Amino acid sequence: MTQQPIANGDFLTLSLQHPDGLAPMHFNLPDNTTVSVWDSGVICFEPQQPGSKDIVLSCGVHGNETAPIEICAELVQELLTGQLVLKQRLLVLFGNPAAINAGTREINENLNRLFSGHHSMGAGLINAERKRAKALEGYVSRFYSEIRVTDAVPRNRYLYDLHTAIRGSRFEKFAVYPFLHGKPWQKAEFEFLQACDVTTVLLMQTPASTFSYYASNSHGADAFTIELGKVQPFGQNDMQRFTKVRTALRQLVTADNVQTQPFDERQFQLYQVYRAINKQTQEFKLHFADDVENFTSYPLGTLLATDGDTEYRVEREGEAIIFPNAKVAIGQRAMLMVVPTSVASNIS
Numbered sequence: 198m199t200q201q202p203i204a205n206g207d208f209l210t211l212s213l214q215h216p217d218g219l220a221p222m223h224f225n226l227p228d229n230t231t232v233s234v235w236d237s238g239v240i241c242f243e244p245q246q247p248g249s250k251d252i253v254l255s256c257g258v259h260g261n262e263t264a265p266i267e268i269c270a271e272l273v274q275e276l277l278t279g280q281l282v283l284k285q286r287l288l289v290l291f292g293n294p295a296a297i298n299a300g301t302r303e304i305n306e307n308l309n310r311l312f313s314g315h316h317s318m319g320a321g322l323i324n325a326e327r328k329r330a331k332a333l334e335g336y337v338s339r340f341y342s343e344i345r346v347t348d349a350v351p352r353n354r355y356l357y358d359l360h361t362a363i364r365g366s367r368f369e370k371f372a373v374y375p376f377l378h379g380k381p382w383q384k385a386e387f388e389f390l391q392a393c394d395v396t397t398v399l400l401m402q403t404p405a406s407t408f409s410y411y412a413s414n415s416h417g418a419d420a421f422t423i424e425l426g427k428v429q430p431f432g433q434n435d436m437q438r439f440t441k442v443r444t445a446l447r448q449l450v451t452a453d454n455v456q457t458q459p460f461d462e463r464q465f466q467l468y469q470v471y472r473a474i475n476k477q478t479q480e481f482k483l484h485f486a487d488d489v490e491n492f493t494s495y496p497l498g499t500l501l502a503t504d505g506d507t508e509y510r511v512e513r514e515g516e517a518i519i520f521p522n523a524k525v526a527i528g529q530r531a532m533l534m535v536v537p538t539s540v541a542s543n544i545s
C-alpha cells in the first residue's frame with residue numbers, strides 16, 4: 198500500500214512551513230477515510246460511512262493560544278497515523294498559521310472580529326487576516342454543504358472554536374455561547390461542555406463578529422468559543438489539565454455519542470452579558486492589575502476603567518469582569534461585564 202503523503206501525521210508543522218497557502222491534496226487512509234487538505238491549516242476527514250455529525254474544530258484563530266493548537270495537532274496526527282478511527286465528518290482548522298509562527302495573537306488585525314462578512318467591510322480585504330477570515334468562512338460553508346452521504350438521516354452541525362484567555366480565570370475553563378436570537382439553548386451542548394470539563398458558560402445577548410457566532414448564525418451549527426485556560430508558550434502547557442477535553446473530543450469524532458451526565462444547571466456557573474465596554478480613545482485604561490482574573494467582581498462604585506473623560510464603575514451588584522484588554526483597536530470590545538443568570542426559561 199502507498200504511504201499517505203503526511204506520513205508522520207504532523208499536519209501542523211507542514212502548515213506552519215507554508216503559512217500562506219498549501220497546495221490541495223487528497224488521499225485515503227487504510228480504513229478508507231478520505232482526507233483532503235484544502236489549504237494551510239485546513240484538513241477535512243470523511244469516513245466512508247459517517248455518522249450524522251458534521252464537526253468543525255478550530256484553534257489558533259489567535260496565534261499565541263497554544264494549548265488548543267497542541268490538542269488539535271495531536272488529534273489530527275492520531276487520525277493520520279491510524280491510532281484513531283474516525284466516525285464523524287471532521288474539518289480541523291488551524292486558524293492563523295502566520296500568527297502561530299510569529300507567536301502572536303494577530304499579525305495585523307484580530308481574526309476573531311472579522312467573520313460574518315466583517316472581513317470585507319470598511320477598507321475591505323486589505324490584509325492577510327481579512328483574507329483568511331473570508332477563506333475560513335468559505336471552508337466552513339463548503340464542509341457543511343458538500344456531503345456525499347446519501348441517506349436521509351438528518352445531519353447536525355457543530356463548531357468548537359478552541360482558545361485560551363490572556364488572563365487567569367476564577368473558573369479555569371469556560372465557554373462563550375453565541376447569541377441564538379431567541380432560539381433555545383441546548384441541553385446536549387451543556388452536557389458535552391461538562392464532559393470537556395467546562396462548566397462555566399457565558400451566554401451572549403447580541404450578534405458578534407466571532408467565528409462561533411458565524412457558524413451558529415449562518416449555518417445553524419451548535420457553536421461555541423471555548424476558553425481552555427491561560428495563554429502559555431508552546432511546550433509550556435500542562436497537558437494533564439486538558440485530559441477531559443482531549444478525551445471528549447476524541448469520543449466526539451470517533452463515536453456516535455459522547456459519554457455525558459444529564460444536564461443539571463446547579464453544576465454550572467452561568468453568566469450573561471450585562472454590558473460591553475468598547476474602547477473609544479487611545480487613552481483607554483484599566484484600573485486593576487494585569488493579574489486580576491476573569492470573573493472577578495468588585496464592590497459597587499469601584500472604578501474599573503477610564504477612557505478619556507469617561508469613567509466606568511461597578512454599577513450592579515455582582516457584575517464581574519471578563520476579557521479586559523486595553524490593547525484592542527479603537528471601537529472594539531475592551532471588556533465585558535457579566536452577571537449570573539439561568540437558562541431554565543428557554544432550554545431544550
Ligand SMILES: O=C(O)CCC(=O)N[C@@H](CCC(=O)O)C(=O)O
Nearest residue numbers: 309360362363364373407422520
Ligand atoms: O482573554 C482575552 O481577553 C481574550 C481571549 C479570547 O480570545 N476570547 C475570544 C472570545 C470570543 C467570543 O466572544 O466568542 C475573543 O476575544 O475573540
Ligand SMILES: [Zn+2]
Nearest residue numbers: 259262360361
Ligand atoms: Zn483567543
